[in-house]
Amino acid sequence: MSQPSPTASTTPRAAGAVPAPAETGTPFAPDLSIGSRHTTPYEDYVQAGVLTHLQHPLSDDPGEMVFLVTTQVMELWFTVIVHEWQTAAEALRCDDLPVAMDALKRSAHELTALNASWQPLARLTPTQFNAYRSALGEGSGFQSAMYRRMEFLLGEKSAAMLVPHRGAPREHAELAKALDEPSLWDEVLRLLARRGHPVPDAVLRRDPALRYEPDRAVEAVWAGIYAGSGESELVRLGEALTDVGELVWRWRNDHLVATRRAMGAKMGTGGSAGVAWLEKRARKSVFPELWTARSYV
Numbered sequence: 001m002s003q004p005s006p007t008a009s010t011t012p013r014a015a016g017a018v019p020a021p022a023e024t025g026t027p028f029a030p031d032l033s034i035g036s037r038h039t040t041p042y043e044d045y046v047q048a049g050v051l052t053h054l055q056h057p058l059s060d061d062p063g064e065m066v067f068l069v070t071t072q073v074m075e076l077w078f079t080v081i082v083h084e085w086q087t088a089a090e091a092l093r094c095d096d097l098p099v100a101m102d103a104l105k106r107s108a109h110e111l112t113a114l115n116a117s118w119q120p121l122a123r124l125t126p127t128q129f130n131a132y133r134s135a136l137g138e139g140s141g142f143q144s145a146m147y148r149r150m151e152f153l154l155g156e157k158s159a160a161m162l163v164p165h166r167g168a169p170r171e172h173a174e175l176a177k178a179l180d181e182p183s184l185w186d187e188v189l190r191l192l193a194r195r196g197h198p199v200p201d202a203v204l205r206r207d208p209a210l211r212y213e214p215d216r217a218v219e220a221v222w223a224g225i226y227a228g229s230g231e232s233e234l235v236r237l238g239e240a241l242t243d244v245g246e247l248v249w250r251w252r253n254d255h256l257v258a259t260r261r262a263m264g265a266k267m268g269t270g271g272s273a274g275v276a277w278l279e280k281r282a283r284k285s286v287f288p289e290l291w292t293a294r295s296y297v
């Protein structure tokens with residue numbers, strides 16, 4: 001916006017226009033006369049009034065607020081990351097590697113921010129966690145539909161994971177759709193095949209609703225790509241995906257360690273064996289052949 005000239009203060013100002021700095025003595029003079037509007041343009045866009053009134057702790061413990069808000073913040077990051085990976089998958093489907101790369105790189109920064117949000121919960125003692133744990137009832141992050149969509153996009157498909165969402169039609173429908181769609185990894189492998197790399201037919205025509213299983217021929221394809229020029233765009237794609245895989249693995253491990261500190265070997269509120277179950281989940285490799293191929297380069 002252009003700055004008014006010093007003489008402009010003598011000019012009548014339209015009602016509601018921002019006063020010139022000279023009139024108010026402040027460098028930043030917002031228009032406080034919202035008039036008949038019930039909201040602000042900021043509110044229209046951000047909906048902060050909705051967002052900041054969604055916090056309803058279930059106990060009297062003052063430490064529960066940060067547990068709840070951290071969980072909500074993580075849900076928002078999951079939502080952004082799902083958006084990025086869907087953008088990347090769609091771009092790969094259209095052979096638009098630059099758009100896919102941009103989305104993957106953004107998602108790596110977002111995953112870094114997501115992982116940083118473990119900080120307030122990373123050192124809970126069992127006593128601190130117990131102060132509100134029972135109020136959570138059977139509620140568990142295991143029931144997070146957006147996290148499940150992230151996992152589906154990574155190829156970690158499971159029809160059984162739809163079961164907790166039977167009572168929520170919107171989430172169930174979104175998950176059912178995501179289960180049947182090719183994952184981000186499926187789209188990567190199809191792109192490699194279109195570029196002449198020998199990805200087996202069985203991999204290309206696999207049922208996308210099933211969990212992706214690592215394949216030796218795909219591993220060989222990646223070993224070949226990495227053995228070529230370090231500057232190749234497929235190596236850059238491989239590295240962007242490896243960043244994503246590493247950061248997801250870090251989220252899982254930070255979650256595991258925070259859980260171990262907060263509740264030891266107790267059962268989870270969602271009914272799992274707790275830490276033992278999370279250890280198994282954290283051992284899963286994201287984009288497995290991108291890791292194993294390195295042994296053959």
Ligand code: HEM
Pocket residue numbers: 070071074075121124139140141142143144147255258259260262263267268269270271272273274275277278281
């Ligand atoms: C220190 C606090 C936390 C503890 C002690 C904890 C504990 C657990 C446990 C024991 C499970 C296994 C399922 C169950 O039986 O409940 C679980 C799963 C899960 N939690 Fe947490 N959690 C914590 C914080 C969070 C936060 C802040 C989030 C963010 C959304 C979260 C998201 C998840 C997700 C997505 C799963 C499912 C993981 C999978 O399917 O592999 N958790 N959590």
